[in-house]
Amino acid sequence: MTDPSYTDLRRYNQTIAALHADPDVTGDLLLVGMWLARATILRDPPEGENGWSVEAAARDLYPVATRPAMNSFGQWTAQETRPDVWRVHDVLTKDIRRYDLWADQPGGKRGHTVCGAKTPRKPRCGKTVTVATTLTDPATGRRRMVGACRRHTDWWQEQTRANREACASVEIPRPPANAGGALARHISLDWPALWQGLDPKWVPPPEVDGWERPALRLVVSSASPSQPMVAGGPPRPRFALIDGALS
Ligand SMILES: [Zn+2]
Incomplete structure (x- = not known):
């Protein structure tokens, strides 16, 4: 890893402050947001071939699993030696941009x-x-x-x-999104690809105030953490983070 530039450090600092100031970003979501800020802005850890992985975040944030998991014999085990990938999964899934009743x-x-x-x-x-x-x-x-x-x-x-x-007798429009997407306000990432990876049925909900944020990629390894899954959808630039883009 090369030393980050002053601009990157400044942007990182601003992003961390903004995450802390956002009342919708608390608890585990804040933790994952801080990990993503470090990864996407300071490139620490560096981006993998398909982007960063949810598993990498889990290794840093929750190295010891807290939730029991089913082993290959169908028994529940503590899975103490593996990172808590599902915890990061859950945090990100709850923050999927959507209409919430x-x-x-x-x-x-x-x-x-x-x-x-x-x-x-x-x-x-x-x-x-x-x-x-x-x-x-x-x-x-x-x-x-x-x-x-x-x-x-x-x-x-x-x-x-x-x-x-x-x-x-009428065609009912999809309601505009009113929930989720809190991290996407702060972190430049290919969120639509991530949300499709977390929920294959996800399609972008209508937005009332044109909400768009392309760029870097976090990949979801769904069933098997060792097999990274790149989300579908149209190809997007993976390096669209431009100096001054997040002023
Ligand atoms: Zn009544």
């Missing part, structure tokens, strides 16, 4: 849905729900949880029926 709900997570029926006194009943489902906005594809308490199931069934009808 729960991120689109007012409470931001499960368990926040209350009865939405209008009552004579209140715009919303607010009682604990006994039934719940998602209604799709036919214009945007965004989904909203709608539930009802025991008293308002008729209202809820009518909402559900009306929504089904409204969606039946």
Whole structure:
């Protein structure tokens, strides 16, 4: 490894600071982000033939596996001598850029849905729900949880029926992404290729504010860590990191 230039060191420092300042980047995600910053900016470790590997990150970050794994005899073992590749896998998978139903709900997570029926006194009943489902906005594809308490199931069934009808005759667009992609805000990497490697069914979700970041490559070795898998998709430049690109 050659000594990094002053520009690279400065960019590395700025990236690490930005990762720390980002409220969406915490815990293991922050750790993996710091590893990626060092790899992609300072070239430490240097890039392999197909890019960096998830396994290399796991070797540095989690050299001793913490989760049991199935051995070839079908028994669960502690796998103490191998790096925790799946941990890096999980961190990156949770950060895949996507539309997330729960991120689109007012409470931001499960368990926040209350009865939405209008009552004579209140715009919303607010009682604990006994039934719940998602209604799709036919214009945007965004989904909203709608539930009802025991008293308002008729209202809820009518909402559900009306929504089904409204969606039946139109082509529902894919909703814009609203979750994941936190590391991609800071690290220049061929993220679409990585996300396809982590989830072969992944296709780029629509973005409301044109979100694009090409470049360096981290490869996923899925079933067998010894067999690196290069994600499919259109070829992308592997060295698109240009001085000043991340000002
Ligand atoms: Zn109610």
